[in-house]
């Protein structure tokens with residue numbers, strides 16, 4: 001008799017560069033694209049390599065368009081990680097764009113990301129969890145497999161209120177950011193990956209704790225750990241146990257700032273958890289990934305999307321190892337003539 005299938009989870013990282021935070025915050029100087037990628041990327045790749053993890057990196061098109069970043073971005077693809085599209089301009093008001101502007105934004109990012117990494121992009125995550133039906137339609141028309149832009153939480157408006165309260169933006173800029181980190185009703189959105197009703201695009205949210213819908217991505221755990229390391233560990237354990245009980249395969253999110261200390265990005269002291277020393281952040285990262293790896297096999301988001309699409313017909317909710325494992329052994333097959 002076969003042993004029961006092992007549960008699986010996916011991990012991704014939004015490769016937000018220093019300038020993206022400065023831009024969203026309205027800080028002068030972002031226009032010359034100040035960067036910490038040279039420090040962050042090798043450190044993150046080493047961290048993943050040491051733990052034999054292959055994940056999805058969502059790259060910002062503007063960073064791919066800068067020749068100075070080419071070797072760093074290629075090193076991510078060479079390490080075997082999946083490459084996704086994180087928009088070109090990284091504007092969390094993407095949902096305000098017209099259809100033509102969305103098309104241009106997605107295509108431009110795609111062109112530069114694929115050009116520099118040599119990998120076909122099949123997944124998208126909107127900046128600041130910004131997405132819309134129009135974005136999903138553009139992604140589906142361009143042959144994307146999944147959209148990983150949603151964060152189903154009720155805390156989005158609170159995070160936005162804190163952010164706007166502590167920034168010096170004028171009313172026009174504040175209005176643009178009126179949906180930053182999502183709306184109250186986003187907390188009611190499904191936690192399960194599912195096929196769109198309008199296309200074959202798979203919608204994969206960043207997982208939040210079932211029922212209470214509080215986040216548990218790494219930046220959040222680091223922030224909690226600044227208050228109580230033991231509390232942060234217990235919170236993650238509770239989150240993973242809740243996912244297990246509800247048959248939800250978690251999709252866990254990382255950011256470069258989880259791997260950087262304040263002296264490496266002094267302009268971003270406003271980011272929660274930035275005062276924590278690097279070794280403490282790395283301890284939280286290590287403990288979180290170890291906690292997830294102890295319960296789940298970790299895959300990329302594209303593998304997650306393929307498995308979720310496969311299991312949709314059977315009514316299965318938690319995706320099992322079978323399709324994901326095959327996908328992991330051999331990268332998902334792509335249409336002929338597409339670059340890898």
Ligand SMILES: [Zn+2]
Nearest residue numbers: 014016127128
């Ligand atoms: Zn981002």
